[in-house]
Amino acid sequence: MLKKSSVLTAVGAAVAAIALAAPSATAGTTAAWTVTPSGAFTGSAGVTSLTDNIGNQIKCATATASGDAPTSPTAGPQLASITAAAFNAPCTGPFNSTWEISTSTPWTLNGTSYAAGGTNGTGVVTGNIGSISATVTGKSVLGECTFEVTGSVDAKYNNPSSGGSDGTLDVAPPTTGALLLSIGSKTGPGCNIVGATATFKGSYSIKHSSGVSPVISYS
Template identity: 60%
Template sequence: MRKKTRILTAVGAAAAAVALATPSAFAGPTAPWTITPAGDFNGTAGVTVLTDNNGNKIQCATSAAAGNAPTSPVSGSPAKLANITSISFNSPCTGPFSSTWTVTTKVTPPWEIWGNTYAAGAGTNSTGQTTGQIKAISATVSGSSVLGPCTFDVTGSVAAKYNNPSAGGSNGTLDTSGGGLTLTIANKVGGGCGIVGTTASFAGLYTIKSTATGTPSPVIVG
């Protein structure tokens, strides 16, 4: 019995040593994210497109956004990397059957930009790319066509990726065109809503610039 106890004790000690020397398979990533510069930023986009699951598209010619990023470092994966505190779309936007639309966004509470993974040397600008999502999206879309008036709410999350700015070159970009997540369409009111689906995707490419230091785009490293 004493020999068996000594063997079990030795095995337990060895296992403990391995556990201390090797990161737990269940532990989440601990590497911090850095955002430089932190603080306020703004974003501008050309054409953005909201496409429902029936294939209907509402296209806006331009969009503008603003938000803020926290002071680094930020821990966790996923981690909240920024808030979007205002976002607007030119009016009117255009849709099927010669329809025109207005998008009214709701940013209280703010929309949230989350990072899931970071890849050095990836992305459009080859200086690093963060993939993640934009959460807490909320907007009301209203318009009218030959089918009649229609108003509906859009909420949820979309997949996004941020390409770091290249050194001395292009600015950073926030891209939502990759798909992977869908928005929910609800509270449809009006005869023109008969063709509107129940889910939607959103595609847009925003050029991001820091307002804290002038024009440089923030650099995100995870």
């Protein structure tokens, strides 16, 4: 015959087990990304470069982009959409080649980690630009060439100085573990020297439509 105290102990243990297994209704809010201000933004860059795995490099003198950041906070990893991207002539390459790059958007701007510091000492976001899609068309002494570029590239966003407009998006893959763009659908004799993958490099000045640069934080 079980003693009353034993029964109460068993019941208490069962209740405790259920309570531990159930999710807490009073847990704190989930950490999220904040982009301030949200909304429309533009980006402008000087020289940008596309370099394939063989070493061939196409350089464009200037580049521009524009997009939109959703109302914050957001769970991420997507922090914004890049709705337009242009690489302006002259774009030049090996063997006296000239190139034009047309893009298909939207692309995604994604954040994977946040840290103090950065170019302006106000925080830096490490992430990538995804869903990239572009058509590259050129002509050289080797003949005409058209190929498709798709994939993702590593990127870092440096927050601006307090209230400033000096926020920058640096598109420069690290020395190890870089995301690589894929090169495919190569057409034309000039494509015989084009590799299978590529990296992209450039530094964009980012400004919100209000004139300041967005500040991205994670908490």
